[in-house]
Amino acid sequence: MAIGATIHTFAVQLADIDRGVYDELTLRVARHPSETDAFMLTRVLAYCLEFQEGIAFSEGVSSTDEPAVLVRDMTGALVAWIEVGAPDAARLHTGSLAADRVAVYTHRDPAKVAAVWAGKKIHRADEISLYSFDPGFVDAAVRALERRNSMTVSITERRLYFELNGLTLETEVHQRAVA
Template sequence: MAIGVTMHTFDIQLADVDRSVYEDLSVRVARHPSETDAFMLTRVLAYALEYEEGIAFSEGISATDEPAVVVRDLTGALVAWIEVGSPDAARLHTGSLAGARVAVYTHRDPAKVAAGWAGKKIHRSDEVKLYSFDHGFFDSATSALERRNTMIVSVTERRIYLDLNGSSFESDIHEVTAG
């Protein structure tokens, strides 16, 4: 018998001082059995850090033609293509052709992620942003994950302060351009 998805809920208080975004969010995340805790938490943080009207999770691993997180305007047009993990250059090329903005959030070594794109064709590669966090941030934070989660996400001067189910973590948000 195949193992199905596991649902996780996140009640998030978001205070992104850098972007002047202050919201209370409640999201449900379907976690595929092959998805790691770090990948799921990165998806949730990407959602929070990119939050704007029209943001949504894609259908996940089964949606091969969509990123992990997508932003659409009121007409349904793609505004932002937001990948998680270590997508290949072809996915970034597709996203850059389809949307106005492409971002990647990774829980992995950003140098290794970017190295996979070197010399590959990526439309507007100089505009693709790769965001990563301090080494060990996800190892520590995932230890606090539960099925029902309460998060406080504060961002100021590109530093994230995360309270996850009563445990506190912090990290700089590092930015690299793909091109």
């Protein structure tokens, strides 16, 4: 946990019908002073949408050699490298070399995020997915964010039904290839 970080707690009811994942999660998330609420909330959504055994948040912006979210198997080997925001091509290249699977979740315009990677060397770029939400979804959700949060996340046919502290929203989870 970074010095000066603000701790946010999320009590999450997760129902991912697409993957058959149903769980109750209690997440303590440290938001570094340089991290926006939109980035932090996207990090929490990425965690929920990727939830599986071995998933964890990294040390965040203070960790330069790990992604925002990662998944390790029972032996400790890195199996999924999950970036948030708009990582540079070098981070995706590193992640693709280190893990079997790489994904990016962004709260920004996905076309602009992907445009920066064009022509850059990214190992297995054709296997990396960029996920985004409908325009305005994350910004609307951030307005309901508190230090202690109650959240419901339901996913069916890549449609996300989301409730945060009484605010109900929904969005498509858009997927596009990096290459």
